[in-house]
Amino acid sequence: MHSVGSMTYEAFNRQVMVSLEDICLEIFNDDTSTIKIKNPKIGVKKLVKIIEAALKLSNEKGFHAMSLRELCQESGMSMGGLYAYIESKDDLPRIIHDQGRRILGKVMSENLEDIRDPAQRLEMAIRIHLYLSERMLPWFYFAYMETRFFSTDVKQMSMSNELYTEKIFEKIVEDGCKSGIFAQVEPVFTASIIKAMLQDWYLKHWKYKNRKVSVDDYADFVISWVNGFLIAS
Amino acid sequence: MHSVGSMTYEAFNRQVMVSLEDICLEIFNDDTSTIKIKNPKIGVKKLVKIIEAALKLSNEKGFHAMSLRELCQESGMSMGGLYAYIESKDDLPRIIHDQGRRILGKVMSENLEDIRDPAQRLEMAIRIHLYLSERMLPWFYFAYMETRFFSTDVKQMSMSNELYTEKIFEKIVEDGCKSGIFAQVEPVFTASIIKAMLQDWYLKHWKYKNRKVSVDDYADFVISWVNGFLIAS
DNA sequence: GTCTATACAACGATAGAC
DNA sequence: GTCTATCGTTGTATAGAC
Incomplete structure (x- = not known):
């Protein structure tokens, strides 16, 4: 194969298959302490938007220079809304790293195991x-x-x-x-x-x-x- | 040779020979508009300190996350004093880049010219x-x-x-x-x-x-x- | 579950004393 | 030439309405 x-x-x-939605569902289910949203249907969709917006802005101007006001505008939500998904700005790198690590490990091992x-x-x-x-x-x-x-x-x-x-x-x-x-x-x-x-x-x-x-x-x-x-x- | x-x-x-002092003297002489100090003896010494401190702090936590208050503490001067050497925080990257570029160009060409x-x-x-x-x-x-x-x-x-x-x-x-x-x-x-x-x-x-x-x-x-x-x- | 309005700390920059 | 004191702005984070 x-x-x-x-x-x-x-x-x-x-x-x-690398589905950002699937991975975000995993994160959504694991991170019940920081994420205050109950409905996965709504939560996962916004989580994807937040991660994508955070990556875009961070890569443009650096994570530290990216303000949460900009992040809200880019991901189409308000400051109050954002804080239902994270506890602080420093949560973002953790979520982002977590997401990538899951994909990297999975894809590498799956494709190498039988060679x-x-x-x-x-x-x-x-x-x-x-x-x-x-x-x-x-x-x-x-x-x-x-x-x-x-x-x-x-x-x-x-x-x-x-x-x-x-x-x-x-x-x-x-x-x-x-x-x-x-x-x-x-x-x-x-x-x-x-x-x-x-x-x-x-x-x-x-x-x-x-x-x-x-x-x-x-x-x-x-x-x-x-x-x-x-x-x- | x-x-x-x-x-x-x-x-x-x-x-x-890569003397930071020599290069800073060049910068000091070129940058008469932004640097408000007249005495090269004093000015060059502080300029070296500022550049070294800025590099150290930037590499530890990122240029954007480095506050000018920290930079002052690290280089042993006050906010007011610092602003005699720069016009704004954004001057620092320019001075730092300028300094390195002069050294890089000089050393590379000198050592390659007769091979x-x-x-x-x-x-x-x-x-x-x-x-x-x-x-x-x-x-x-x-x-x-x-x-x-x-x-x-x-x-x-x-x-x-x-x-x-x-x-x-x-x-x-x-x-x-x-x-x-x-x-x-x-x-x-x-x-x-x-x-x-x-x-x-x-x-x-x-x-x-x-x-x-x-x-x-x-x-x-x-x-x-x-x-x-x-x-x- | 999401919004607006606001609190409070930290930042870059400057004015004026020495 | 260097300092202290202070200004206005912007940042993160939260409280309370809807």
Whole structure:
């Protein structure tokens, strides 16, 4: 089912369902203490709007510079209304991080679980991460640029996200080295560099868009570059 | 004089003089309209303190979250005193960017001017950029993380910085490809990836420090990785 | 469940004493 | 050249009407 050969961004969009509504329903059900709304039908819809508006404004001018008055205007509600969904402004990063972490973990593990060959597994991990960051661009950008400002527990959520991703790549490179498929390289360094390339896609998105580089082009290039280094010829 | 063979971080620190005081004197002399202080002896010393404090606080909590009251406390002066050096809070990013841009341009061009061989030139460009970012870590971090929030003209200064660096690498790769020393690769893509690696050094500095990776270790690794891709064997 | 009106703290900036 | 005192604005957060 999950074959790397046929994986393109178009195929990813068909196969991998990332519904913001579903995830917000999960958050809605978990966060009964801070969210004062009872009706899920109403609550989830507004929660989606709040998250989308917060991501948009934060990415434009920074989370700290975004005022809650602006957030209310952007998401079409009043100050009083907003405070039925959050306890303070600092709740927003927590909700946003939570939402992205659930999706990232789910999609990565689902798509990698039945691929054993290190080279194929590496290619799939790179593609899935790139495609997911393309789909959830505002979230990835937010998570990277704003995390350092937040409270300790949100920072830790983000750190564990980072390490989770990095470990996936380290593990694959290590396995490939051991089984002799890859050349003998430093797995930790190599994973760092691969991650830097993946991050460049969503951090410098405007640059690649201007150059008319599609996410598939970029994925192909990263994979050929990585293979050039790992597959000793 | 500028031989890449002997270039290490230790040698860089001995050879390349980057005096914050000298640069601040330049700024002090240029910015006679906003800076109301007449005596350079006093003015330059405080300007250095202001820039250092602003970089420290901005990198800890973000430029927007840093209050000018904190900045005054950190740099040992009063609100009234501070306003003899700046016209508004928005002056700070301009001064900080200006300062770094002068150093970056000077150091890069000085160290590359008499190296012709593309492979040597590429190695030197990578090393100088890494060593400079190690020395001016707070500035590089600030320039990357805060630029998007500022006024159009500061943004443009930063953009031209980015392009300046990227063009250096593009040009070297292109020359190497034409002369047959490098394999036939996409210069634009390749320069992007190299830049992403250089950025990872100052953006994830804590990570490498924890792993006890020195800037020389990192430089060696980046260069071996790049050579593996460029020098067809 | 959502709105308007308001409280209160913190911010950037300035005036005037020294 | 530097300080203290103070201004007006804007921010987060809440209370009470509907």
